Amino acid sequence: MSFKIKDIEIQKNVILAPMAGITSFSYRKFMRKFCPDCLVYSEMISDCGLIYGNKETDRLLYTDNNESPYAIQIFGGSKETIIKGIKILEEKQINYDFLDLNLACPVNKVIKGYAGSYWLQDLDKLYEMVKEVVKVSSKPVTCKVRLGFNEININEICKTLENAGVSFIAIHARTRKELYSGIPHYDALKDIHKIINIPFGISGNIFKVEDALKAKEITKADAILVARGAIGNPKLLLNIEKALNNEEYDETINFNEQKDYLLEFSNLLINEKGERQAISILKGLAPKFFTNLPFSKEIRISLSQEMNSKEDLLNILNKYSK
Ligand SMILES: Cc1cc2nc3c(=O)[nH]c(=O)nc-3n(C[C@H](O)[C@H](O)[C@H](O)COP(=O)(O)O)c2cc1C
Known part of the structure; x- marks a missing residue:
């Protein structure tokens, strides 16, 4: 069943999750064959990389301008630099549908720059930043978050983001403290639909069709993000989409x-x-x-x-x- 992010209809309920070092233009192009019309994300783009005209940032932004639906994900540690970065991004001749804010990255290097999941520690500050981003961005703003920084406070995080004007939230069902291991806490997301009126997606340990169906059943999410599970197993996206539509699928790998x-x-x-x-x-x-x-x-x-x-x-x- 399709869902809408702001005014844009998203035909598929499977999303290719952002992965730094992996979701390059080539990877997105290769994967799109297995899930046409799925939302895909760029790798995370540094606001300062944009501001200082970093060559590697430009390489990360490479696209054939035929990608849609497509979200460019930006990360940064201050409202001012993020806004500056978005303005520079908008001057480039790049087609994209959504401006995504990375509020999820757990790695120390990023946290030390007050970016990624660091923002989840102060929801007032987060609200001020996101509200401004929504005002400045010509594209609908989406966010990728975790359940919380050390403890789970995803309900408050989601409400804050919706109030700030965000159009879609992708939730990695782990806290920052949990990094990428352990069982994701999908139970913590079972009431999100009652908390917010915007669509949301879920992420964490989606390695098989069954994982996606279970997570969807618990959370009633609008979309499932596939990350590590699709690396080397591109048909996973296709199979999940088929299963969500009650179509037959085949998980054998040849x-x-x-x-x-x-x-x-x-x-x-x-x-x-x-x-x-x-x-x-x-x-x-x-x-x-x-x-x-x-x-x-x-x-x-x-x-x-x-x-x-x-x-x-x-x-x-x-x-x-x-
Ligand atoms: C190598 C790698 C890079 C990632 N880079 C990003 C990123 O740039 N932005 C982001 O929001 N999430 C990033 N993630 C998180 C994934 O999008 C996803 O939420 C997470 O891996 C949980 O899903 P999984 O357990 O199914 O892999 C990354 C994950 C991995 C493994």
């Missing part, structure tokens, strides 16, 4: 299909980033395409340790065939 997927993604990434940077990223991601498959151990070791070029990638994939 060796030759996975090889084709990896090649397709690798070619996109090499085109975007150049061979050297792409191979360095692929060393981390490529092995995940071969989890629980024949030759899993051997091929994963080869991809992470012996691959230094596109030629190596092709040779490794040719060596292992089924």
Whole structure:
């Protein structure tokens, strides 16, 4: 069932979650084939990177301008720099549908800059910042949050964001303290629909269709965000969308299909980033395409340790065939 973020109809209830270092243009393009019309997010973009014209920030913003629905996620540690960053972003010729604020990142480097989930500690300050962002942004503003910083106070966080004018909230069902491990607390989200009148999405440990269905049943969320579960398993988005529509789905993973997927993604990434940077990223991601498959151990070791070029990638994939 579709849902609306402000005036924009979102056709699918599955979302590709933002992941720094992963959700590049190539990854989004590759994944969109498995879930056309799904909302996708950029990697997180630094407000100061925008302000200082950082080259890497520009590279992270690369798009073919045909992505929709598409949210650009920005992070920053002060109202003033975030607003400045948004103004610079808006001067660029980039098509996007939503301006997303990262209020979820737990890593120390980001917290030290008062950014990411740091904002969840002071809801008055958060309200002031978000209200201003909503005023300045020409696009509807969405937010990605956690359940709280140390303790769970997601009801107050959501109410604050809705009052500030936000149009959609994606909630990672863990606190900042919990980082990325442990069982997500979906129970804490079972009353969110009664607290706010804007749509919300949920995130955390969605590795199989069953995980998505369970989380959806508990929270009645409008959308499910898929993050780590889709790395190397792109069909997960398609399968979740089918399951949510009571259609048949097939979670089996096929060796030759996975090889084709990896090649397709690798070619996109090499085109975007150049061979050297792409191979360095692929060393981390490529092995995940071969989890629980024949030759899993051997091929994963080869991809992470012996691959230094596109030629190596092709040779490794040719060596292992089924
Ligand atoms: C490598 C990595 C990078 C991430 N980067 C971001 C990010 O830039 N912005 C954000 O809002 N969340 C980020 N996340 C959080 C994910 O969007 C997601 O909420 C989280 O991984 C929980 O979902 P999962 O348990 O299904 O992976 C990142 C997660 C991972 C694993």
